[in-house]
Amino acid sequence: MQKSPRQCREEVERRAAELGLAPVGVAPVDGDVRAGEFRRWLMEGQHGDMAWMARDPERRTSPARVLPEARRVLAFGLNYYQPEPERRGRIAKYALGKDYHKVLLKKLKRICELLREEGGVNRPYVDTGPLLEKPIAALAGLGWQGKNTMLLNGEDGQWLFLGFILTSLPLPADEPVRDRCGSCTRCIDVCPTRAITAPYQLDARKCISYLTIEHKGPIPPAYRRLIGDHLYGCDDCLDVCPWNKWARRTREAAFSPRLYPDLRDMLALDEEAFHATFAGSPIRRLKRARWLRNVCVVLGNVGTAEDLPALRTAAGDPDPLIAEHAAWAIGEITARAAAR
């Protein structure tokens, strides 16, 4: 016998809890995602060279265009918090272990099985399709968008990956929750590159996460020192958020931090060794040249004379992206030594 929409929702929540997914919420498919703000962000070029963000904005702001049968969007969180290991060069917490897309998508597919048994037409997404995920999660009552634009939940804070299922089943929907940022501006104040240009607005071109992950070319010189020891991504505006103080350690073994060679040894990675070192990690997506570009920037900021021989070898790399950043790092380390 088919379950009522409420029973079906309860079943989804049970299965989600078994899979370690929390919180869970349901949004109507046609909720207000502030499409106008998104279009303005694109018009102003704030997406930088993430051209895929600008492809078909109509679809991205309207989930019903992605799956015409869809009546609801189910939203799920997956806690990924854990402290960073002590090492030279910081890797954002979301990328310490296995790529979350695969881990979360596998869980969502299990929930889709359940929805299919109830006659639903469903499609799961983990940053794998044209959805404005944070506004949708907010509509589903998972939390509110903080001033750093991240979805923020009163219990888990912001250390949540978000996953979604578009479904044709008319499950009971949730109400959005109240914004509780209040007069706090810590995330805005701490940002090293002033990327949060106003509350709830982020210029991706200035964000260290964008510069070290998404941006393909040379890091603009004006940002190199500001990047400090951020090797891959940035958590500064999350680390200071008072709502993140109570974060509990993730129970997802797949996210356990991986150990990597020191930055200096990393400079010797050839293409094959790079892929072997980062197999299964989101860092692999960067490819060798961009990774070594980042290694050079961090060494330029925190390196010592002992790093110079490895950097000199990198300065002779046939890839101009690596060679130029290595030369910059040599200049920075040498200038620091001379000033002492």
Ligand code: B12
């Ligand atoms: C592009 C992208 C980036 C870009 C741009 C980030 C950004 N803020 O847009 C870059 C590379 C910089 C980035 C960085 C990070 N990202 Co990212 N990213 C995305 C992606 C693919 C799209 C985001 C997007 O649509 N941006 C467009 C902008 C315009 O949308 P928006 O930020 O929601 O903007 C809305 C608000 O500004 C709002 N607004 C305007 N005025 C007002 C006023 C009020 C009062 C309110 C409430 C809202 C509001 O309207 C806009 C449109 O709706 C999503 C996945 C997805 N498909 O959604 C992941 C995603 C947002 N990223 C994620 C993560 C984890 C990160 C990092 C923490 C990774 C890291 N440690 O380096 C950082 C965090 C940086 C930050 N402070 O945002 C998670 C966030 C999870 C969560 N709890 O929110 C997501 C959801 C991926 C996932 N599935 O888990 N990311």
Ligand code: SF4
């Ligand atoms: S992730 Fe870092 S650079 Fe980006 S907005 Fe937050 S503090 Fe600024």
Ligand code: SF4
């Ligand atoms: S640091 Fe303050 S303003 Fe920023 S998201 Fe957290 S509570 Fe909101």
